[in-house]
Amino acid sequence: MSEESTVDTSDTAAGLAIAFPGQGNKPDATVEALTRYREHPLVAAFLRRSGLADPADLDLRDTRMAQPATYVCGLASVSERFGADAAPAAVLGHSLGELTALAQAGVLDPWDGLALAERRGQICHAQQDARPGSMIAVMGTGLDGIEWIRRQAIARSGGVLELAGLNGRRQTVLSGDTGTAREAVAIAGELEVLAEELPIGGSFHSPLMADAIGPWREAVTAVPFKPAATTVVSTIDAAPHTDPEELRELLIRALLLPVRWLDATKGVRDLGIERVWDAGPGETLHKLGRREHIVKFVRLPALPQLEVQR
Known part of the structure; x- marks a missing residue:
């Protein structure tokens, strides 16, 4: 399929797959998103827990900050665009984005997902100290x-x-x-x-993360998982899933196994879904998608700028 950076004028997520990035976004894009969505309950909670009221003060080079920041921005972006009851045709996520995708699909309670994003950041930070x-x-x-x-x-x-x-x-x-x-x-x-x-x-998705699997498994196992309300195309095996226990195990293994992003976009296409929207922050996945011409990564019309109270 020929892929262009087209504008989709649809007001709903129907027929659209939503993609969630990992923490490798440009810090400016994450700060911009946090600022825009700072009134969203998840974003507000993250900023409160960080102890920093101004997103610009966050050190997004610190994975303990970058991971939950990316998570809350992705969910807030979908909520602002499509509403709290957004029903995309499928979801997929790159690295940390797999966690965001599970929350969007209803597999995880979004607040449990935030706690896991924070815990994942802590575990990965500790592993980086132990094995840089x-x-x-x-x-x-x-x-x-x-x-x-x-x-x-x-x-x-x-x-x-x-x-x-x-x-x-x-x-x-x-x-x-x-x-x-x-x-x-x-x-x-x-x-x-x-x-x-x-x-x-950090050395994510490499053998150096092996010692992190134990505490990560403990954290993920402690959280309830539900059957997916929308199909999750995992970037670990590039296959569609709705079973909560399959998705739990994939999320655990995702810390160590490689991200099969290219194959996952083919998995979306194989479901008959032709359009994908990058929820952000940033446009990392949109740019990757434009290069490969597998599915159409669409842009959506810009929303009005919000006045931010500082």
Whole structure:
């Protein structure tokens, strides 16, 4: 399907899949969203718990802040656009966005989801302290080129570096210890392949997160899960799900397994859904979708600017 950045004039979510990003957004986009939605109960609660009234004061390089901030902004965006009873045809989420998608689909109570987003941030922060790591994006080469870079970096450093995100046919995210990740960036430069370290404090979706699975499983297991009211296309197995226990286990494993974003968008297409909207914050998923021409990532008409009381 040819994909263009078209404007969708629909006022409902019917026939539309909604996509939720992970924490790798531009901080300015997250601050803008928090400011816009600051009266939403989830956003207000997050800001109150952070101890900072002004979103601009948040350190969004800290995963303990970035994860719940991204979560509340995604749900608030859908609520403002489509109302509290939004009923999309499907939902999907990139990394942390899988948690947001489950809340939107009714699998999780949104407040339980916020508690999990906060706990996930705490667990990941502690794991970064214990086993520091980094993530890099490599663009302009396929999996054969990625593997050439990855294996050479491991051979030079003796460290860990694994596929963490399959975002597109020519965009892949690698995750591992910081030394090996930076070695991979250097090797990519030697090959004139674009690679850059991501501003994310952690080695998400790599073996370095293995010790975090225990406390994360404990947190996820303690929260009730319900059958999905709308189909969730998981970015862990790229398949549609409604069963709560399947979705619980996928959410747990998502901390360690790679994000199969490209395959998940194909899974949306296979359900007969042709339009996807990126709930944000930012337009990271929209931009990824435009490059791949699998489904149509649509823009929606701008909403009126809100007056923000400071």
